[in-house]
Amino acid sequence: MVTHENGGGHGHHQAPTGFIRKYVFSIDHKVIGIQYLCLALFSVFVGMALSALMRLHLGWPNAHWSIFKGGLMTPEQYLALMTMHGTIMVFMVLTTAPQSGFGNYFLPIQIGAADMAFPVLNMLSFWTTMVSLLVMIAAFFVAGGAPIGGWTSYPPLSALGEMAGPGQGAGETLWIIGLAIFCGASLMGALNFITTLIDLRVKGMTLGRLPLTCWTWFVTAILGLLAFGVLLAACILLLLDRIAGTSFFIPGGLVITDQVITWHKGGSPLLWQHLFWFFGHPEVYIAILPGMGVASHLLSTFSRKPVFGYRAMVGAICGIGFLGFCVWGHHMFISGMSPYSAFAFSILTMTIGVPSAIKTFNWLGTLWGGKITFNCAMLFALGFVSLFVSGGLSGLFLAQPALDLYLHDGYFVVAHFHLIMGVAAIFGMFAGLYFWFPKMFGRFLNEGIGKLHFWLTFIGVYAIFMPMHFLGLAGHPRRYFDTTAVDFLQKLQPVHVFISIAAFITIGAQLIFLFNFFYSLFAGKECKEENPWHATTLEWSIPSPPPFDNFAGVEPVVYHGPYEFSVPGAADDYIPQHLAPNLVKKA
Amino acid sequence: MLRRRSEQGSTTVALSLAVFLVLMTVVTVYIFWAKVWWFPPAITAFGHEIDAQFVRTFVITGVVFVLAQFGLAYAVFKFRDRGQKVSYFEGNNTMEIVWTLATVVLFVGLGLYARNAWAQVHFQGAAEGALPIEITAQQFVWNFRYAGPDGKFGREKPELVSASTGNPVGLDSTDPASKDDIVSPVIAVPVNREIELIIRSQDVTHSFYVRELRLKQDAVPGMEIHMHFNASMPGNYEIACAELCGLGHYRMHSMLQVMTQEDFDKWVKDQEAANQ
Numbered sequence: 001m002v003t004h005e006n007g008g009g010h011g012h013h014q015a016p017t018g019f020i021r022k023y024v025f026s027i028d029h030k031v032i033g034i035q036y037l038c039l040a041l042f043s044v045f046v047g048m049a050l051s052a053l054m055r056l057h058l059g060w061p062n063a064h065w066s067i068f069k070g071g072l073m074t075p076e077q078y079l080a081l082m083t084m085h086g087t088i089m090v091f092m093v094l095t096t097a098p099q100s101g102f103g104n105y106f107l108p109i110q111i112g113a114a115d116m117a118f119p120v121l122n123m124l125s126f127w128t129t130m131v132s133l134l135v136m137i138a139a140f141f142v143a144g145g146a147p148i149g150g151w152t153s154y155p156p157l158s159a160l161g162e163m164a165g166p167g168q169g170a171g172e173t174l175w176i177i178g179l180a181i182f183c184g185a186s187l188m189g190a191l192n193f194i195t196t197l198i199d200l201r202v203k204g205m206t207l208g209r210l211p212l213t214c215w216t217w218f219v220t221a222i223l224g225l226l227a228f229g230v231l232l233a234a235c236i237l238l239l240l241d242r243i244a245g246t247s248f249f250i251p252g253g254l255v256i257t258d259q260v261i262t263w264h265k266g267g268s269p270l271l272w273q274h275l276f277w278f279f280g281h282p283e284v285y286i287a288i289l290p291g292m293g294v295a296s297h298l299l300s301t302f303s304r305k306p307v308f309g310y311r312a313m314v315g316a317i318c319g320i321g322f323l324g325f326c327v328w329g330h331h332m333f334i335s336g337m338s339p340y341s342a343f344a345f346s347i348l349t350m351t352i353g354v355p356s357a358i359k360t361f362n363w364l365g366t367l368w369g370g371k372i373t374f375n376c377a378m379l380f381a382l383g384f385v386s387l388f389v390s391g392g393l394s395g396l397f398l399a400q401p402a403l404d405l406y407l408h409d410g411y412f413v414v415a416h417f418h419l420i421m422g423v424a425a426i427f428g429m430f431a432g433l434y435f436w437f438p439k440m441f442g443r444f445l446n447e448g449i450g451k452l453h454f455w456l457t458f459i460g461v462y463a464i465f466m467p468m469h470f471l472g473l474a475g476h477p478r479r480y481f482d483t484t485a486v487d488f489l490q491k492l493q494p495v496h497v498f499i500s501i502a503a504f505i506t507i508g509a510q511l512i513f514l515f516n517f518f519y520s521l522f523a524g525k526e527c528k529e530e531n532p533w534h535a536t537t538l539e540w541s542i543p544s545p546p547p548f549d550n551f552a553g554v555e556p557v558v559y560h561g562p563y564e565f566s567v568p569g570a571a572d573d574y575i576p577q578h579l580a581p582n583l584v585k586k587a
Numbered sequence: 588m589l590r591r592r593s594e595q596g597s598t599t600v601a602l603s604l605a606v607f608l609v610l611m612t613v614v615t616v617y618i619f620w621a622k623v624w625w626f627p628p629a630i631t632a633f634g635h636e637i638d639a640q641f642v643r644t645f646v647i648t649g650v651v652f653v654l655a656q657f658g659l660a661y662a663v664f665k666f667r668d669r670g671q672k673v674s675y676f677e678g679n680n681t682m683e684i685v686w687t688l689a690t691v692v693l694f695v696g697l698g699l700y701a702r703n704a705w706a707q708v709h710f711q712g713a714a715e716g717a718l719p720i721e722i723t724a725q726q727f728v729w730n731f732r733y734a735g736p737d738g739k740f741g742r743e744k745p746e747l748v749s750a751s752t753g754n755p756v757g758l759d760s761t762d763p764a765s766k767d768d769i770v771s772p773v774i775a776v777p778v779n780r781e782i783e784l785i786i787r788s789q790d791v792t793h794s795f796y797v798r799e800l801r802l803k804q805d806a807v808p809g810m811e812i813h814m815h816f817n818a819s820m821p822g823n824y825e826i827a828c829a830e831l832c833g834l835g836h837y838r839m840h841s842m843l844q845v846m847t848q849e850d851f852d853k854w855v856k857d858q859e860a861a862n863q
Contacts (some may be wrong), residue, residue, distance in 0.1 A: 076834040081594045118622040146822040150831050155806055157833060162792060165833040166727075251809025255748040255757070256726070256790045269792055269807050303666065309678035334794065336807045340708030343702060350698035357690040358683070362717070365682075367662040371675035374600040374667070383664060386608060389655040390615075393648040396694060400703035402637050403644065405803050406626065409794060431789055451600075462611055470624035479831045484826050485838035488798070490626070567674035572672065 025127070027119035028548060032126050033105030035438065036096050037433075039130060043092035045514070046137075050085040052376040052507055054078065059500030075481040077150035082361040082479060083167075084140070086151030087175065090283065091182050092133055094425050098290035099224070100129070100189050102432050103217040105440065107193065109539040110211050112202025112556045112578075114549040119554025121188050128185035136178035139171040148173040149580055150479060152280070155249035155272050163256050174237050177246065184233035186224050195219035204558030209577065211537045211562040212307060215314055216293030220286050226325065226454035227282040234275035241267070248272075265454045273335055277328035285324040289317065291384055292429020295409045297562075298381035298431055299363055301535045303370025304573050308362045316355035316362075323352040326344075333401040334408050334514040335535035342401045349399035356392050359387075360385065371566075376450035377533075380431035383458045390462075393420025399479045409479075415465045423461045430457075430513075431511060438532055439544045444522035449516040453509055460506030465493050534574045537562055541578050603668035604661035612656040616649055627799050630820040630845070633707040634801035640701050647697060708802070713783035713815035720774060721785040723756045724793035724806040727835030729826060733769040734856070741765020748789065756789075769858045776843040777820050777851040786800045786812040794830035797843050803829050818845040 008177050026032060057072050065072055116122045139146040148167040149158040153175070162169035199208075199219045210218075237248040245263060249272045252265025255402055259585070300307045307313060329337060329345030363385050372378065394416040397403050407413060437445045474492055476483075483489035483496070531540040538556055539546070558576040564575040571585035608714060618624070646723050711767050721732040728750070734740045741764040748757035758765045786795055788806035795814075796803040799822075804814050828839035847852065 072833075075837065079680055079831070079834060079836075148834060154831070157831070160791075235779075253745045254790055254808055255745050258749050258751065260745045260748070266811070269809065304673050305675070306677045308676075309683050312683045334803050336806050336810050337810045339705065342709075343705060346701070346705075347695060349696045350694040352690070353694040354687060354690045357651075357694075359686055361682075361686050362678075364658050364662055365678070367613065367659075369676070370668050371667045371668045371671055371673050372597075372663065374597055374604070379600070379604070382604065382659070386611075386656060386659055389652065389659075393652050396648050396697065397641070397644055400632075400640065400644065400698060400701040402701045402708070403641055405708065406637065406641075406798070406801050408803055409759070435760060455603075459607065466611075466615055470618060474624045475626065475794065475827075477827055477829045480837040481834075482837060485840050486825055488825055489827075492624070508749070523762055566675050568675050 025123055027115070027123050029104050029108050029119065029122060030212060030440075030546065030550075031114045031123050032104070033101050035413050036101035036104060036129070039091045039126075039133065040097035040101055040429075041134065041517075043088050043096070045510070047085050047088040047093060047168060048507055048510060050081045050088070050502065054081050054085065055500040055503040057136050058482070059126045061484065067181065067486060076148050077145070078481045079150075079479065080140075080171070083148055083150050083153075083175075084136070084146050087110065087136065087179070089422065090151055090287070091179070092129075092136075093185065094287035094421060095182075095283070096129060097429050098294075098432075099217060099220050099286065099393060100126070102213075102294070102429070102436065103220070103290060104189075105537055107214055108196060108200065109542070109550050110214050110537050110544065110552065111197065111200060111205050112558065113196060113200035114457045114537050114553075116550065117199055121192050123288070125185045125188035125192065126512075128181060128188065132178045132181035132185060135174055135181060136449055139167075139174040140180070142170040142174065143170055144169045147175045151550070153238070154276075155238060155241065155267075155269050156251075156254060159238060159250050160254075160256065160261070161242060163259065166236050173204050173239070173242060175587075176235050176242070176261050180232055180239070181440050183228040183235065186228040188223035188230070188560035190221040190228070192568045193217060194225065197221075202556055202558060205577075206558075208311075209558055209561050210315055210318070211293075212296040212310070213290070213293035213537075215317050216289040220289045223282045223286050223289075223321055223324060227279040227286070231277055231279035232397055234272060235278070237275075240274065252581060270332070270335060270337060273332050277331040278325070279398050281328040282321075282324045284417070284421045285320055286478070288388075288428070289320065291431075292317070292388075294428045294432040294435070295360075295363065295384040295388075296379045297364070297537075298377055298435055299366045299385070299565045300380040300565060301375045301435075302375065302381070303367050304373075304565045305366055305370040306561070308368070309358075310367030310563065312358055313362055316358045319355035320352065323348065323355070326553040327352055328418070330399055330401075330404075333404045339401070346399055350396065353396060353399075356388075360392075364565055375434070376445065376447055376454055377431050377434035379454045379458075380434060383454070384427040384431060387419055387424040387427055387461070390466075391416060391421075391424055395420070406475070407472055408473040409477055411468045411476045414478050415468035415469050415472060418468070419461075419465050423465065430454075435533070436539075437520065438527035439539055439546070441521055441524075442527055442544050443526055444521055444532075445520045446516050446524060449512060449519075453513045453516060456509035456512070460509060463502035464499055464506060464577055467499055471495055531576070534572070536560070536564055536574050536576050539578055541576055597667045597669070601664045605664040608656050608660035608663070610698065612653055616653065619645060619649070619857060626801075628820075629801050630799045630818045630822075630824070631701070631801060631816050632819070633704050633816075634703040636707060637801045639826075640704055661779070666844060681797075708814070712813070714781040714817075717781040717815060718776070718785040719783045719785060720775075720776070721756075721787065722795055722834040723787050723789060724795070724828075724832075724839075725750070725755065725789040726791065726833050727772075727828070727839035728772065729795075729841040731774040731841075732756060733770050733771070733858075735767030735769055735859070737764060737767055739764040741768045767859070769855065769862060770859060773842045773844060774826070775846060775851060775854045776818060777848045778845050779817065780848070781815060781817045786814060789847055791832050791840065792830050793828050793832045796827050796829035797824050799824045800843070805830050806821065812836065821845045821847060848857075 247267035249266040742762040
């Protein structure tokens with residue numbers, strides 16, 4: 001293992017004084033973490049507003065709204081909303097908040113470092129992400145509007161320009177450029193995380209004493225480094241097909257609305273799918289792994305027990321990370337890929353259920369025999385476990401190519417991935433936010449409002465996404481503007497109405513959260529202690545909020561594992577990692 | 588101090604959470620079990636096989652789902668903070684090994700079991716004497732082409748494609764083999780006859796999907812993908828596009844008409860007459 005004797009890499013540095021250097025172009029990992037969280041918070045409300053519009057239309061496709069002349073939306077507007085909802089949620093929320101937001105803030109502190117290994121690179125990766133968000137949002141305001149090809153953007157639909165549909169012109173070009181910029185930002189972030197974790201761990205912070213949150217941020221960064229490079233290449237090739245006349249993804253002999261395309265030949269639409277899903281499947285784990293880390297961390301802290309099977313948990317995190325790169329073909333069972341490789345991908349995908357099951361068992365094992373406190377942070381962590389199980393098990397259906405013949409590209413898939421990578425990951429973030437808010441801002445989020453937020457959200461997301469499985473069983477294809485053109489879909493309309501109502505209530509609950517966030521930021525109960533939760537990891541050994549260089553130049557030394565709760569023979573029910581053995585009070 | 592205070596409401600919250608988890612689980616399993624929303628009956632042999640595998644998967648995941656959610660509900664309620672002493676343990680290697688092996692056997696076994704249905708659809712080609720039908724997808728229409736009495740598909744040229752003048756697939760009339768080809772916007776097939784589909788696309792990726800066949804296959808430009816089925820029940824079945832293909836994706840719809848051999852022969856004659 002590598003540790004630095006003299007603290008975080010670049011030593012003790014001075015806090016900046018000017019507003020711009022302090023809050024805008026800051027190189028402090030804590031400020032950058034909060035910037036990422038703000039970016040994600042803005043994006044999640046944009047993404048949610050788009051879904052509200054879609055649900056309004058899907059629930060009542062034939063309604064005449066007096067405020068919208070000529071109907072609520074056109075088919076291409078619906079598809080543009082859908083595309084941008086998916087893109088913004090996956091990239092700007094699920095990739096930024098759990099990893100770049102919380103990871104940036106807490107990874108250095110939890111390993112005892114004063115900052116990330118490359119603070120300037122860190123600043124650069126945030127501002128690059130910001131540029132990418134602006135470029136993507138700009139797609140709404142160009143001629144033809146936002147792209148309609150879905151977040152997967154399959155060519156030739158995405159490669160042929162305006163002739164393939166409205167939004168496939170300038171909007172799609174901006175989308176690809178925005179995504180490529182995002183890849184660059186993520187690569188910078190991933191490098192920084194990996195280097196920081198390997199190089200800047202404080203004395204005594206062996207790999208076996210790393211909090212599970214750090215393990216998940218570390219493995220997520222490795223996934224990001226390997227996956228975003230491939231997506232970046234794919235984006236560049238797609239862009240070249242569109243603007244430079246190349247044919248990486250476009251075969252010859254295409255005819256669109258009676259017009260023969262003579263200037264493209266020899267490309268393969270499946271090549272894009274392989275490249276995209278080689279990124280796209282690990283992306284699922286990029287979104288969910290940090291949530292797993294937070295859930296493990298909180299289940300242990302609030303049941304006052306060590307994590308059950310710490311080594312198995314680390315093994316499962318690494319196993320999920322590795323297998324995550326071996327299963328992308330399960331998105332392509334019906335794509336025309338060889339049916340023999342489909343079968344191989346299927347078995348590998350079933351295997352990835354094993355580390356996921358290990359984690360679930362170990363979470364239950366952590367709770368078993370504990371003493372559980374139900375604050376908002378813990379409630380969201382428990383909700384995470386329930387949602388992870390519900391969303392994960394439907395993966396066992398989709399992993400079998402024979403069943404995928406029926407379920408593929410239908411609402412069963414929509415239910416599956418929303419539960420596991422959308423909602424479960426977001427529950428991980430909420431859990432983290434309720435837990436770390438006092439450390440970050442010196443005030444607590446309001447528990448009463450928080451509980452209301454939890455209950456409405458937890459019941460709400462089940463009410464939205466469980467029924468989608470049944471739409472999928474009835475054969476409902478996804479990405480449908482409405483159900484009017486297909487007979488068997490019209491019978492399913494009441495389910496859409498139910499889902500829409502549940503969605504509006506759940507979205508309303510997020511406004512309660514937004515209120516709580518800003519109210520508590522300025523008027524919440526003050527947190528004067530360093531360690532209000534009686535937790536063990538290093539962030540709880542420093543003031544709330546922490547000073548500029550975290551440990552005020554005093555290097556902590558780690559003596560204990562991350563989850564030493566209720567250790568027999570100790571007076572307190574927790575032993576902080578930095579507490580010297582002779583200072584641990586005996587019972 | 589904060590922890591002490593939240594302890595008071597602990598029983599209420601624990602009970603509510605446990606009750607919700609149990610209710611959610613029971614309602615979900617019931618709706619699956621009662622088949623409130625379910626597939627339509629399958630009309631192919633591999634369709635029945637797929638349904639059986641679905642039920643197997645449902646039983647196994649259902650058991651895991653119930654155990655995990657009930658386990659969580661139980662733990663949440665049983666181990667709520669009542670000032671009890673925590674039982675300290677850091678793990679149990681035997682249990683880790685047992686449940687790892689159990690899930691390997693269960694999940695991978697399930698995956699291997701599914702091989703049969705997939706093999707019927709994909710590993711085996713169409714049976715001898717299958718009736719070939721070519722599917723050409725385009726934004727936002729399905730075209731189905733039959734080879735006619737000569738059993739040969741005529742030549743097609745992209746530059747001849749003209750949906751507006753009634754040549755949606757670009758048939759080249761100078762090729763004698765194309766003379767008797769039938770192009771139809773719906774697909775008619777005789778019952779209990781092996782059908783070989785040749786699936787193509789002119790523009791973007793589409794997906795041919797008939798629920799009752801339990802069959803879905805992308806139509807990929809630049810590729811010719813062969814599929815086969817044998818429908819055992821006459822009737823009209825809806826075809827819906829299952830791969831996002833542009834603004835008209837939701838209305839890219841057609842019908843599969845499964846009919847007796849006599850009706851099919853008559854249908855072919857009518858089509859030929861219309862072609863003249």
